[in-house]
Amino acid sequence: MAEKVLEVRRLSVSFDTYAGKVQAVRDISFELKRGETLALVGESGCGKSVTCRSIMGLLAKNAKVEGGEILFENRDLLKLSNSAMRSTRGGKIAMIFQDPMTSLDPTMKIGKQIAETVRLHKPVTRAAAKQRAVELLALVGIEEPEKRYHQYPHEFSGGQRQRIVIAIALAADPQILIADEPTTALDVTMQAQILDLIKEIQKKTGASVIFITHDLGVVANVADRVAVMYAGRIIEIGQADEVFYDPRHPYTWGLLASMPTLTTNDETLYAIPGTPPTLIDPAPGDAFAPRNPWALEADRLAEPPLFPVSDTHFAATWLLDERAPKIDPPESIVLRAQAFRKRQSERSASL
């Protein structure tokens, strides 16, 4: 089993707002292994970005870390001084943002924006940094990098700009790459190219990737493991196969049922009823209960812990409690599960 590079333990983050305290992230734990891609999925507002910003030390001014630890290289990132955090951020842990059209400084040559990052984290000369920037441009697939080094962001397309943003993220050879919806703002063909690029880079550099998205199709394409977030909590986490083909949490069922696949058509697409709960003074019990057709009495009283499904697969639903009645997931999910088990057994038989 690959070693851990990052471990988030019982992290809670809230925001002070005029309306009250927003509990954006509530008691989440997960770990990231060397070289793997962990996908964070969930509806808008479930706390994916806040989780990543906590790791980067880039939380908004009104944010408060209520508790928990983020362990990286035997240190708690939450306890680092500003300057110590700065050398980690952008150096060993780097981030790719959502909107490439606005993420680059419009008044600075793109080459300089990359070289600047190299020099921030490595004691190299100007010339060496420039050389490195040109290499990075080539690495992310920008043609004629020497010439394009001297151009400004507006001279590039959206996809190219995202490649440049990725080059900036790679400038200091990070061990962890956090990609916060890096393809959401791009059109479909671009999305595929950028995904391929990230996968390729990961193969070359051996970096671990945290990939945020609300597009399960993208997840299926890139992730080794998947964590599903809902209302600030991780409600299911496991190997990608486990979460896709043997989901246990009703919210994951809903997400998967609402995802188009080759075998579904638009009419059978499912939409989860209701809207995400408010994160100010959440009601007791499971936050998903009001939208959950399978909700039990217990759900409205206490929040379920993460029950283990396998060594690597956990889900936070009372349905997994031994006292709970046996409930059948929706048909499409059952079909997936069957297909999954069949494949698993075939695989183990062939071994």
Next chain:
Amino acid sequence: MKRWSKYIGKRLFYMALTLLIIASATFFLMNVLPGTPYNNQDRLTAAQLEMLNKKYGFDQPLFQRYINYLKNILHGDFGISLQFSDQPVATLLSQRMGPSIQLGLQAVLFGTVVGVFLGVIAAMHQNKFLDVFCSLFAITGRSVPNFVVAVLLQLLFAITLNWLPIGLWNEGFRSTILPTLALSISPMAESCRFIRTEMVEVLSSDYIELARAKGMSEIRIAFSHGLRNALIPLITVLGPMTVSLMTGSLVVENIFAVPGIGEQFTKSILSNDYYTIMAVTILFSALLVAVIFLTDILYQIIDPRVRVEGAK
């Protein structure tokens, strides 16, 4: 390149047109000004008046005088000052240009540099003490007229502390300090307010967030990526800033007895020195039009986004 020369040609044409309109308007307005250039007209006999009018060309019909005036201007002849007997206006003004230009440049330079710095500090400490302090300063600077500032400066530094001369232009750089300060208040306040607004917006933009994610320090972010983007639009207020400087200089030069154009202008208005008034008006307008033209060009050179569209 061709596009550029066409653009510049067009702009120059409109500048000339603007100046012509201003010159004409002032010329005709001057004629409805009450009073005459002679300060003791009552005591002049009709014959003396006629002689003087003839000497200065006031006996010709208005339109004829207008045409003559424009013709002369084209040859660089702005007429004769009525105030200082028979000095050509052009000579008179060129002697006075130096102090005005020096004061103006010093004030713009000092004012914008300090103002930009204060604006950046304010934006970085949004809504905290330093921000409130800078904003208060900017509001005061914009609302207190500069002649009040001028007098207060004289009171404090010349009379009470006796550090600097109260006026006149005879102690070299030391003489320029107080008038420069008085004049710099308005560009300082203007650029402080402007940069603060721009910076607050810039600092919340995505590329600043990316700069933070690179691991850059806040100070470096503010002064490299932040200021870079906030400064470009500042160029657009350089024009209006120059206007307020020039109007400011009219009074401030008087208060400090600086032998500049502004002081000359005030004197000429008080004595109905038509040709000098005209010349100063045209000079100021020409300066203003030129500044606006230059800032437009500068904007295009500096902002890479505008540059390509304009020059390709």
